[in-house]
Amino acid sequence: MVPSYAHTTPQPQFLRGHDQRHGAGCQIYPRIQCMNATDTKKHGRAGDMLTLPESVEMHSMTASSTAPPSIDNSEDIQTSTKVVLSELPAADFARNNWDAILVACFSVHSLVPELSNWFDGPVTGIFEASILTAMALLRPGEQWGIVTTGKFWEKHLSEGVYEFLGVDATGRSNKFAGVVTSGLTAGDFHTVSPEEVKTKLSLATKGLLESGNISCVVMGCGGMAGLEDIIRSTAKDVYGEQRARELYIVDGVKAGIMQLHQSINGAKTFK
16 A cells, blocks of 8 residues: 655655665665655545555655645744654664655755654655666756756755755856746645646757756646646647657656665665
8 A cells, every 4th residue: 555645845754774684685665754844645545546566565654744745945844844853753673673764845955964863764855866867767968957946946856956965156057958937835835727738848948958958847846646647648749649658757756765775775785
């Protein structure tokens, strides 16, 4: 069973460890615990639509009402970090029961370093996982970019990409085409009319696709889960049907699960 969970806001996810019980040479069968660090359960579409391997289970938790309803600026990031840290289980419980943590907020979220210091296993966010996934999908000469919500995220995410890749922002990266915003908020994807969402997201996608040789579009908000068809439809208008079919559209939670699974198996292989 794949439970629903919020995807727009930071959600640490834990993969249950099996090596201690079954031996280091066995197949890992991870169980993912998803903690929503806001007080809303509106943004559940991504979890409902995920098709997971039989070896993976997902479970969800939601933060208390002291958490922000969505993450729209730096203050929300800091507030959600404090709430999540105050509501985590005991460290010994986490170390004995879980393998990895995924922070499911598409931002340079302070929970990632905080949880890395608190937890022994691999920790990543959907932002970081999406960068690695997009870079791995590119062929020579191709570019990737992010389509997201409000104006705040242009600078925040662009600088975050450069920092994560170790690239000076003034030097840029010929693989990263940048961030284009739709003017929507995370909550708008569930409250405004579908026509308005489609119009604004299409315009943002068009702007990104026309900016370079884009082969991969990263959805820069958890609330965008399930809107891949709008992006691909816009790509047909800009690039034509054949090239649009070949366009990669990255969902951060899916990318994060893949990255964590790889990290766990990599740790077994290379130690």
